[in-house]
Amino acid sequence: MSEEVTYATLTFQDSAGARNNRDGNNLRKRGHPAPSPIWRHAALGLLTLCLMLLIGLVTLGMMFLQISNDINSDSEKLSQLQKTIQQQQDNLSQQLGNSNNLSMEEEFLKSQISSLLKRQEQMAIKLCQELIIHTSDHRCNPCPKMWQWYQNSCYCFTTNEEKTWANSRKDCIDKNSTLVKIDSLEEKDFLMSQPLLMFSFFWLGLSWDSSGRSWFWEDGSVPSPSLFSTKELDQINGSKDVLIFKKEIFIFLAVVLKFFGFARRQLPQ
Missing domain, CATH: 3.10.100.10 (Mannose-Binding Protein A, subunit A)
Structure with a gap:
C-alpha cells in the first residue's frame, strides 16, 4: 500500500515539472518572438533613409554656409566698388572744378591779351601817324596789307x-x-x-x-x-x-x- 502511494507521488511531481517546463517555454515564446525578415528589411531601409537625410541636411548646411560666405564676400566687394566709384566721382568733380577755374583763367587771360593787343595797336597807329605827319621818309602803314x-x-x-x-x-x-x-x-x-x-x-x-x-x-x-x-x-x-x-x-x-x-x-x- 505504501509503495503505490510513493509511485503516485513521484509521478505527480514529474508531471508537474513537465507542465512547468512547457509553460516556461510558452512564456519565452510569447515574450520574445523571433524577428521576421520583412521587418528586418524595413528597419534597414528606414535606417538608410535616415542616414541619407542626415547626409543631405549636412550637405545643405555646408552649402548654405558657403553661399552665406560668398554673399558676404560679394557684399564687401560691392561696398568697396561703391566707395571706389564715389571716390572717382569726387575726383571727377574736382577735376571739372579745376577745369572750370582754368577756363575762367583762360578767358581772363584772353581778355587781358586782347586788351593789350588793342593798346599795342593803338600805340602803333599813333606812332605811325606821328611818323607820317613829321617824317617824309618812312615805311610805316598801320593798315593791313593791300589797304x-x-x-x-x-x-x-x-x-x-x-x-x-x-x-x-x-x-x-x-x-x-x-x-x-x-x-x-x-x-x-x-x-x-x-x-x-x-x-x-x-x-x-x-x-x-x-x-x-x-x-x-x-x-x-x-x-x-x-x-x-x-x-x-x-x-x-x-x-x-x-x-x-x-x-x-x-x-x-x-x-x-x-x-x-x-x-x-x-x-x-
Missing part, C-alpha cells in the same frame, strides 16, 4: 572781281569794315585822287530809302549836302537804289549793276 591809310581809317579797293552792292557790303563786313562813308570833303578828295582804272566803278555805302524819299549811309545818317555839287544833288534826286563812285564824278544809277567794292575800316582812336 591804304588815310586819317583814322584804312581803305581797300577791291578790283579782282565784280560784285553787286549787297555782295560788296557783305564782303566788307567779312573784312571787319564797311562800305565807304564820306564824312568830309577831304575824304572825298582822297577818294577821287586814287589812280582808278578808266571806266571803273566802286560802290559806296549809300542807299536809297524808298519810304523816306532820301539817301542814307549804312549807319542811318543822311549825307551832308556840302559833300555834293548841285549836279550831283540833281542826280541824287532823280535816281534810286545805290550810289557808286567813278573817277572825277559821282554817278547815281537807278539799277543795280556789277561793280567793284570800296571798303573802309575805322581805326581805333
Whole structure:
C-alpha cells in the first residue's frame, strides 16, 4: 500500500515539472518572438533613409554656409566698388572744378591779351601817324596789307572781281569794315585822287530809302549836302537804289549793276 502511494507521488511531481517546463517555454515564446525578415528589411531601409537625410541636411548646411560666405564676400566687394566709384566721382568733380577755374583763367587771360593787343595797336597807329605827319621818309602803314591809310581809317579797293552792292557790303563786313562813308570833303578828295582804272566803278555805302524819299549811309545818317555839287544833288534826286563812285564824278544809277567794292575800316582812336 505504501509503495503505490510513493509511485503516485513521484509521478505527480514529474508531471508537474513537465507542465512547468512547457509553460516556461510558452512564456519565452510569447515574450520574445523571433524577428521576421520583412521587418528586418524595413528597419534597414528606414535606417538608410535616415542616414541619407542626415547626409543631405549636412550637405545643405555646408552649402548654405558657403553661399552665406560668398554673399558676404560679394557684399564687401560691392561696398568697396561703391566707395571706389564715389571716390572717382569726387575726383571727377574736382577735376571739372579745376577745369572750370582754368577756363575762367583762360578767358581772363584772353581778355587781358586782347586788351593789350588793342593798346599795342593803338600805340602803333599813333606812332605811325606821328611818323607820317613829321617824317617824309618812312615805311610805316598801320593798315593791313593791300589797304591804304588815310586819317583814322584804312581803305581797300577791291578790283579782282565784280560784285553787286549787297555782295560788296557783305564782303566788307567779312573784312571787319564797311562800305565807304564820306564824312568830309577831304575824304572825298582822297577818294577821287586814287589812280582808278578808266571806266571803273566802286560802290559806296549809300542807299536809297524808298519810304523816306532820301539817301542814307549804312549807319542811318543822311549825307551832308556840302559833300555834293548841285549836279550831283540833281542826280541824287532823280535816281534810286545805290550810289557808286567813278573817277572825277559821282554817278547815281537807278539799277543795280556789277561793280567793284570800296571798303573802309575805322581805326581805333
